[in-house]
Amino acid sequence: xxxxxxxxxxxxxxxxxxxxxxxxxxxxxxxxxxxxxxxxxxxxxxxxxxxxxxxxxxxxxxxxxxxxxxxxxxxxxxxxxxxxxxxxxxxxxxxxxxxxxxxxxxxxxxxxxxxxxxxxxxxxxxxxxxxxxxxxxxxxxxxxxxxxxxxxxxxxxxxxxxxxxxxxxxxxxxxxxxxxxxxxxxxxxxxxxxxxxxxxxxxxxxxxxxxxxxxxxxxxxxxxxxxxxxxxxxxxxxxxxxxxxxxxxxxxxxxxxxxxxxxxxxxxxxxxxxxxxxxxxxxxxxxxxxxxxxxxxxxxxxxxxxxxxxxxxxxxxxxxxxxxxxxxxxxxxxxxxxxxxxxxxxxxxxxxxxxxxxxxxxxxxxxxxxxxxxxxxxxxxxxxxxxxxxxxxxxxxxxxxxxxxxxxxxxxxxxxxxxxxxxxxxxxxxxxxxxxxxxxxxxxxxxxxxxxxxxxxxxxxxxxxxxxxxxxxxxxxxxxxxxxxxxxxxxxxxxxxxxxxxxxxxxxxxxxx
Numbered sequence: 486x487x488x489x490x491x492x493x494x495x496x497x498x499x500x501x502x503x504x505x506x507x508x509x510x511x512x513x514x515x516x517x518x519x520x521x522x523x524x525x526x527x528x529x530x531x532x533x534x535x536x537x538x539x540x541x542x543x544x545x546x547x548x549x550x551x552x553x554x555x556x557x558x559x560x561x562x563x564x565x566x567x568x569x570x571x572x573x574x575x576x577x578x579x580x581x582x583x584x585x586x587x588x589x590x591x592x593x594x595x596x597x598x599x600x601x602x603x604x605x606x607x608x609x610x611x612x613x614x615x616x617x618x619x620x621x622x623x624x625x626x627x628x629x630x631x632x633x634x635x636x637x638x639x640x641x642x643x644x645x646x647x648x649x650x651x652x653x654x655x656x657x658x659x660x661x662x663x664x665x666x667x668x669x670x671x672x673x674x675x676x677x678x679x680x681x682x683x684x685x686x687x688x689x690x691x692x693x694x695x696x697x698x699x700x701x702x703x704x705x706x707x708x709x710x711x712x713x714x715x716x717x718x719x720x721x722x723x724x725x726x727x728x729x730x731x732x733x734x735x736x737x738x739x740x741x742x743x744x745x746x747x748x749x750x751x752x753x754x755x756x757x758x759x760x761x762x763x764x765x766x767x768x769x770x771x772x773x774x775x776x777x778x779x780x781x782x783x784x785x786x787x788x789x790x791x792x793x794x795x796x797x798x799x800x801x802x803x804x805x806x807x808x809x810x811x812x813x814x815x816x817x818x819x820x821x822x823x824x825x826x827x828x829x830x831x832x833x834x835x836x837x838x839x840x841x842x843x844x845x846x847x848x849x850x851x852x853x854x855x856x857x858x859x860x861x862x863x864x865x866x867x868x869x870x871x872x873x874x875x876x877x878x879x880x881x882x883x884x885x886x887x888x889x890x891x892x893x894x895x896x897x898x899x900x901x902x903x904x905x906x907x908x909x910x911x912x913x914x915x916x917x918x919x920x921x922x923x924x925x926x927x928x929x930x931x932x933x934x935x936x937x938x939x940x941x942x943x944x945x946x947x948x949x950x951x952x953x954x955x956x957x958x959x960x961x962x963x964x965x966x967x968x969x970x971x972x973x974x975x976x977x978x979x980x981x982x983x984x985x986x987x988x989x990x991x992x993x994x995x996x997x998x
Contacts, residue, residue, distance in 0.1 A: 508645050508700030548766045551708055552717070554725040559772040559818045561756050561765055568816050568925055570750035571680060576619050577612040581628075589628050590635045595653050601639060603649035606632040607677035614684055626688075633685055636678055637697055641668065641714065646703035648714040649678050657730055657739060658795055665732060672716035672727040673741075675704050676748025683754040695758070702755050705748075705767060709735045716748075724777055725770035727752075740793040742782055743803055745771065746810040753817050772818060775811075779826055782807065786885065788834040801884075805836045812924055821928065821998050828922050828968045832975070835891065835920040837884030844916045844947055845878045845893055845906075846972075852913060854895065854904030855886075862887035870900050883908070883919060891973075910973035917947025918988070919970045927964035927980050929998040932957035940979065940987025941971065955983050963994075 547553050567574040584592050586599060591609040593602040610632035617625035640647040650668035657663040682698035685691075705727065709715045716728050718735040729744025749771045756764040775782070782789050784798070789807050791799035799807060811827035814820075849872050856866035878899030886892050892905040893915065899906075906913050932938060934957055942951040967978040968991065975991040991997070 508642055508647055508696075508703060549763045550766060551706060552719050552725065552770075553723070554719045554770045555723045555773055555777070556766065556769040557773045557776060559769045559776075559820065561753050561768055562817055562819050563757065564816060570753065570813050570817070571608075571611045571677075572615055573612075574619075576616045577609075577625070579624065581609075583609070588635070589631050591632065593653075600651070600653045601635060603636060603639075603651065603674040604671070604677050606636055607674065607681040610636075610681045611677075611684060614681070614688060618688060629685065633681065633694065633697070636681070640700075641670075642700075643713045644703075644707050645700075646707055647697070647700040648704050648716075649674055649701070657732060658792070658797060663732055665730060670704075670714045670716055670731065671729050671744065672705075672731070672748045673729040673744035675701060675716050676727060676744075676751030679705075679748075679751035680754040683751075683758040687758055698755055698758060702752075702761070702764060705752070706763070709738075722777070724774040725767065726774060727771055738794065741791060742775075742789070742793070742799075743791070743806050743810060746775065746807075746814065749775075750810075750813065750817075772814065775814065776822070779822075783826060783830055784833065786833055787887070789830055801834070801836055801838070804830065804834055808922065812922065815924070816926060824924055824928065831920050831922050831968075832970070834885050835883060835970070837882050839881050839883060842879040842881050842896060843883075845880050845895070845899070846914050846916060847872055847876050847878060847899070848912045849874050850912065852901065852906060854901035854906050855892070857886055857892075857905050859887075868901060868904060878902075880915065883915060891970075908973045914972040915947065917943045917945075917971070918976075921967055921969040923967050925966070927966055929996070930963055930965055930977065930994040931996045932961040932963055933993070933995055934959045934961075936993060938984060938989050938993060940984045940989050941976075942987055943971075951987070953984065953987055960995075965994075965997075 566572065581589065584594055584599070586592050591602065591605040592599045593605060594600075610629045613625045613629035613632070616622070617629065636649055639650065641650050642648075648670045650670060651665070651674070652667040654667055655665040655669065657665065679698060679701045682694050682701055686694040686698050704714070705717050707713065707715045707717065709718050709731070716731055718726050718728055718731075718738060720726060720740070726740050727745045727748035728738045729741040730739035732738055749768060752764050752768040752771065755761065756768060778793065781793055784790060787798070788801065788804045789799045791797045791803050808827040808830045811823045811830070815823035815827070852870050852872065854868045854870070855864050857863070858865050876898075878901075879896040880893040881896060882894035883891060886905060889907075891908040893908060893913070895901045895904055895906050908914065937954055937956045940953040940955065941949055944950050961982070963979050963984065964981040965977040966980040969976055969978070969988065971988055976988040977991045977994065977997070978988050979985055
């Protein structure tokens with residue numbers, strides 16, 4: 486079935502062959518995209534646009550952008566390898582076991598029908614493009630190009646910018662009163678597609694994909710408009726949002742943290758390709774938004790906030806995604822506050838599901854198990870046992886109970902099986918490394934003169950494999966590259982000197998940056 490790109494004119498969607506805007510085609514063939522990219526300025530807001538704080542009516546007036554917003558001067562550091570966003574360092578399987586059509590393009594099935602999914606297609610395109618770079622196998626490039634052509638051919642052109650539509654309806658927050666009606670558009674998808682087109686332009690050197698990246702970037706320059714697609718707004722605090730779900734008015738729109746951050750990564754990728762100062766300005770403003778709202782994002786002792794508009798709590802999966810995205814932000818900005826926030830949030834609410842049963846060491850003495858109602862947060866029963874000698878048990882859950890500390894759901898080998906037991910250093914502790922945060926770069930700390938440090942190594946099952954003791958003769962600079970909880974105590978993995986590769990207790994170090 487042929488897919489025809491479309492353009493929005495006065496609220497109507499028409500074939501792109503009728504469009505004469507800068508990113509619309511001047512002829513009927515999609516291959517016209519092979520034309521050389523041209524420098525373009527952002528268009529002014531269209532007549533009848535929704536009034537929003539921070540937007541500028543009339544011609545472009547501020548850093549080449551139709552918005553005014555707060556910026557704190559965050560830089561966009563060059564990165565390589567797996568430090569770049571959306572990189573894993575892994576080769577994706579040749580056999581695609583995900584949902585795809587006969588062209589090898591990723592799809593989603595809703596109510597028994599296949600639909601295109603821009604975010605999934607961009608994700609899969611990035612996976613295959615990375616696999617091509619790692620292996621040189623043309624198979625992966627061809628599969629990436631299949632995703633890119635589908636995204637290009639389905640685009641909607643509005644205000645000279647490309648938007649990538651979802652054609653199915655989507656209910657927000659399981660509330661039938663808030664429904665995105667197809668076709669709808671998402672800042673998350675726009676950012677992911679922007680990253681994909683930018684990477685494709687870099688890898689292939691083809692002007693058509695640079696053009697695709699340019700036109701997708703322009704979607705972030707469109708102010709909120711009741712009659713046309715938009716994914717960008719400036720809130721009452723003059724902070725810039727890249728909106729995952731632009732539902733209703735700007736005041737109603739879902740300000741979703743993970744979607745905003747995914748779009749930030751797309752702006753970073755586009756800036757690395759083009760050095761477009763508008764992209765850097767937007768990136769700076771969007772990173773500033775995360776910094777200013779960091780206290781709203783983090784919930785001390787609990788899961789982070791998913792959507793600021795509804796103050797909805799993130800699931801365990803989204804909470805873990807937030808911490809990983811903050812590490813990525815730290816890499817891109819070279820600012821430690823985002824890495825520290827990521828580490829703190831993992832401590833607030835560690836991902837609860839362990840991939841396999843883990844051994845819990847139980848010291849001799851008193852242990853109190855709790856029956857706990859996760860729905861209400863109430864303790865419904867307790868049981869106290871006394872162990873005359875140390876023993877072991879297993880668990881497959883390690884999580885923070887609401888208003889309490891970190892607990893294990895006890896499994897086989899324990900008289901407290903099925904109950905929750907608090908994690909306590911020296912008393913009840915999972916073996917090995919738990920809740921690791923990989924910073925993917927070296928960070929700085931210092932050893933204290935005269936202090937003896939015990940470094941530990943563990944295998945994947947939690948067994949200790951090596952120990953080393955080092956006494957610092959003077960205050961000495963070291964680097965570390967990861968943080969984790971080990972036996973109920975925060976540790977850092979040292980990446981330099983005699984302690985390189987070993988975990989040491991975090992609070993024994995000083996000047997941790």
